[in-house]
Amino acid sequence: MKPLLDLSVYLVLGPQDCPGQDPVDIATAAATSGASVIQLRDKRGTTREQVQLAQRLMTALEPLNVPLIVNDRIDVALAVNADGVHVGQEDMDASKVRELIGPDKLLGLSVSTQSELDAADLEACDYLGIGACFPTISKDDAAQVGMQNFRHLTEQATLPVVGIGGISLANAAQVISAGADGVAVISAICGAPDVSAATKELSSIVAARKDLG
Amino acid sequence: MKPLLDLSVYLVLGPQDCPGQDPVDIATAAATSGASVIQLRDKRGTTREQVQLAQRLMTALEPLNVPLIVNDRIDVALAVNADGVHVGQEDMDASKVRELIGPDKLLGLSVSTQSELDAADLEACDYLGIGACFPTISKDDAAQVGMQNFRHLTEQATLPVVGIGGISLANAAQVISAGADGVAVISAICGAPDVSAATKELSSIVAARKDLG
Numbered sequence: 265m266k267p268l269l270d271l272s273v274y275l276v277l278g279p280q281d282c283p284g285q286d287p288v289d290i291a292t293a294a295a296t297s298g299a300s301v302i303q304l305r306d307k308r309g310t311t312r313e314q315v316q317l318a319q320r321l322m323t324a325l326e327p328l329n330v331p332l333i334v335n336d337r338i339d340v341a342l343a344v345n346a347d348g349v350h351v352g353q354e355d356m357d358a359s360k361v362r363e364l365i366g367p368d369k370l371l372g373l374s375v376s377t378q379s380e381l382d383a384a385d386l387e388a389c390d391y392l393g394i395g396a397c398f399p400t401i402s403k404d405d406a407a408q409v410g411m412q413n414f415r416h417l418t419e420q421a422t423l424p425v426v427g428i429g430g431i432s433l434a435n436a437a438q439v440i441s442a443g444a445d446g447v448a449v450i451s452a453i454c455g456a457p458d459v460s461a462a463t464k465e466l467s468s469i470v471a472a473r474k475d476l477g
Numbered sequence: 478m479k480p481l482l483d484l485s486v487y488l489v490l491g492p493q494d495c496p497g498q499d500p501v502d503i504a505t506a507a508a509t510s511g512a513s514v515i516q517l518r519d520k521r522g523t524t525r526e527q528v529q530l531a532q533r534l535m536t537a538l539e540p541l542n543v544p545l546i547v548n549d550r551i552d553v554a555l556a557v558n559a560d561g562v563h564v565g566q567e568d569m570d571a572s573k574v575r576e577l578i579g580p581d582k583l584l585g586l587s588v589s590t591q592s593e594l595d596a597a598d599l600e601a602c603d604y605l606g607i608g609a610c611f612p613t614i615s616k617d618d619a620a621q622v623g624m625q626n627f628r629h630l631t632e633q634a635t636l637p638v639v640g641i642g643g644i645s646l647a648n649a650a651q652v653i654s655a656g657a658d659g660v661a662v663i664s665a666i667c668g669a670p671d672v673s674a675a676t677k678e679l680s681s682i683v684a685a686r687k688d689l690g
Contacts, residue, residue, distance in 0.1 A: 311550075311567065337552060338555075338556075343551075343569055356525065357528075
């Protein structure tokens with residue numbers, strides 16, 4: 265059965281985001297402090313390294329009931345029986361991914377323009393990532409959509425939406441107000457001096473703004 | 478059912494090996510001139526690009542009855558229903574790969590030392606790639622095993638062996654004489670002024686030396 269999907273605080277991370285630290289420690293601290301989804305996004309490690317890290321994340325997150333989503337690498341996700349996969353426009357077609365992962369895994373798709381949304385195979389997907397919401401340095405290929413456009417895309421989406429790109433404690437509320445079900449962050453948590461405190465604060469901001477909506 | 482495996486002339490290629498040319502053209506010319514296996518090895522393309530190239534190779538090679546093996550990326554292989562996968566020591570464990578690809582696909586594993594051979598899950602595999610036989614510039618992480626050691630490893634292998642690494646028209650016969658069932662090449666074919674002629678010549682050298690054995 266598909267895991268329940270709570271997009272509220274969606275942490276994206278890989279070794280590149282945690283210099284000098286173990287991504288599993290950061291993911292575990294976040295998952296025990298309110299992060300509702302963890303995505304492994306490793307564009308540099310060998311397949312062996314990615315599988316090993318994904319396996320360690322699964323072992324850490326399973327008892328916490330926080331799903332692990334693997335970015336792009338369906339093979340890595342299948343190898344560790346991860347809870348799902350997230351693909352972008354440079355990755356495999358969502359419909360093909362669904363074929364490979366079967367009906368019981370989560371599938372997210374990133375879109376950043378109207379034409380990408382129009383072309384998306386939404387039936388194959390469980391949620392959309394829309395962004396970049398704000399300027400970001402963590403993902404250098406992400407074009408900023410702007411909040412007005414973000415709201416417009418989110419309104420049309422027939423699936424849950426997580427905002428992504430440049431989201432911080434300072435602007436997370438705007439993303440939820442614009443219609444998102446959650447916020448995806450990298451550096452707002454990985455780069456925080458206190459991962460647990462930053463996650464808790466982000467979680468409160470999202471919950472408070474959702475209550476308003 | 479598993480495709481028949483003839484390792485005689487095993488061409489490894491990706492966009493990085495064919496500057497200014499279409500890898501599908503080179504693979505097709507080679508496959509019609511005696512290449513018995515084509516391996517797609519693309520360490521740089523996005524997943525989308527790799528799937529597209531793999532699909533084009535499948536379309537070209539299927540009518541020629543030449544199997545397509547995908548290096549490392551099990552997801553790409555599954556997406557296009559390729560004939561098999563080849564993994565190295567930095568890739569996924571062979572036993573896990575076998576779980577993901579099922580019993581009907583080919584699986585090759587690269588080994589270059591006695592300890593790698595001892596640790597290999599040979600039951601999961603259909604063949605071994607052993608090398609680097611000679612100095613090579615195409616694959617910068619390949620340690621040279623030397624021909625004496627190559628022969629020693631090949632003698633112990635209970636699976637068909639393809640020699641790999643720095644193999645050319647000038648030294649291919651040595652590799653077969655040392656016990657290999659075939660030769661894997663990159664630049665001996667991709668870098669040849671006439672791909673068909675080079676493939677035919679390599680094919681004759683291998684066949685002639687096999688007849689002697």
